[in-house]
Amino acid sequence: MRSRKYSLAGLLLAVFCFAGCSGTSNSTAGVNSVSSTKKVRIGFAMDALKQERWQKDRDLFLAKAAELGAEVLLQTADGSDDAQMKQVESLLTQGIDVLVIVPHNAEVAGAMVEMAKKQNVPVISYDRLVRNSAPDLYVSFDNEKVGELQAKYLIDRMPKGNYVLIGGAPTDNNAALLRKGQLNILQPAIDRGDIKVVADQWAKEWLVEEALKHAENALTQNQNKIDAMVVSNDGTAGGAIEALNKQGLAGKVLVSGQDAELAALQRVVKGTQTMTVYKPISRLAPAAVEAAVALARKEKLATTRTVNNGRIDVPSILIEPIPVDKDNIEDTVVKDGFQSRDKIYKDQ
Secondary structure, three states, rough: EEEOOOOOOOOOHHHEEOOOEEEEEEOOOOOOOOOOOOOOOOEEEEEEOOOOHHHHHHHHHHHHHHHOOOOOEEEOOOOOOHHHHHHHHHHOOOOEEEEEEEOOOOOOOOHHHHHHHHHHOOOEOOOOOOOOOOOEEEEEEEEHHHHHHHHHHHHHOOOOOEEEEOOOOOOOHHHHHHHHHHHHHHHHHHOOOOOEEEEEOOOHHHHHHHHHHHHHHHHHHOOOOOOOEEOOOOOHHHHHHHHHHHHHOOOOOOEEEOOOOOOHHHHHHOOOOOEEEOOOOOHHHHHHHHHHHEEEEEEEEEEEEEEOOOOOEEEEEEEEOOOOOOOOOOHHHOOOOOHHHHHOOOOO
16 A cells, blocks of 8 residues: 655635536535544545556645645555455545545446445545445546547548547446547437448557557458547547558548547647547646545535436536647647647657
8 A cells, every 4th residue: 555644734624616616515414524623534546547647647636635734545456446446445444534536447436435435434536437326526527528529629620421439448437428428429410421430449448459459440341441530538549540550541530539648749749640638637636635625524515517327416526628639739738737848849
């Protein structure tokens, strides 16, 4: 178990609010309350840290916790349900005041939520929604909107043609939300016959090699006659673009992504990836930490809406995503300090 401890900053946390919030929630009835003078202990159970995006989440989360004088007990499951279950059990035995979980499997993690609730520990579902359970809060981006932004960007530039859909991990509820958003935009064109979906696959564990395989199969089965690939994140977009490059089609077939990873932005300015979706985690991670401290102290939260997880309507704080292409990189990810301009354009 890895943990980091920070000194108490003497901060008394009041009820906090997020700009644009439309409602409030106080779902902490029955949980233990932490006094304003006691350091809050946050158990942070992460799925994995392989992707650049999650390393940024971790660092921002720890930095905000240090600022608020909270202690974070961090665990990473490396993509294993069994490991994540054991790590959550361990965190609960260490007297955490609140559990923040990035689930590897949205369904399996429901048992982890229930385990925490039996010990009167409030739970925040971070970025990915835990299914069929009763978390106190969901802090994420509007993932359905992310899917809509991906599909709309491509269909505006390619209103007719053969489309390939490559989703994320079937075990990740976000992957389903992304696909729902994509189809919100694509379905009318599909029904009209303007767009033909010639392949519709899911990349197990969001693996690059899975996306590469699906893209290669789609190209083979359709004699390379593909016009656009709606790919759900930047890692899998990299796999799809590798398949296109082998056929001399990189830059000729539209490809979407999300997360604004450095490698993806380098592909965007090069012209091989059409767009990505920037999710400002500089707002997400701090919001989750503030919410964790407030929940531990039984303070009311300002939420934006609720999201149904198959069992309840979970009070949620959802942050708006931003489409990024080569024309607005400077005004989005560079301006926010999310990525370095020099690194993005190093090969240009």
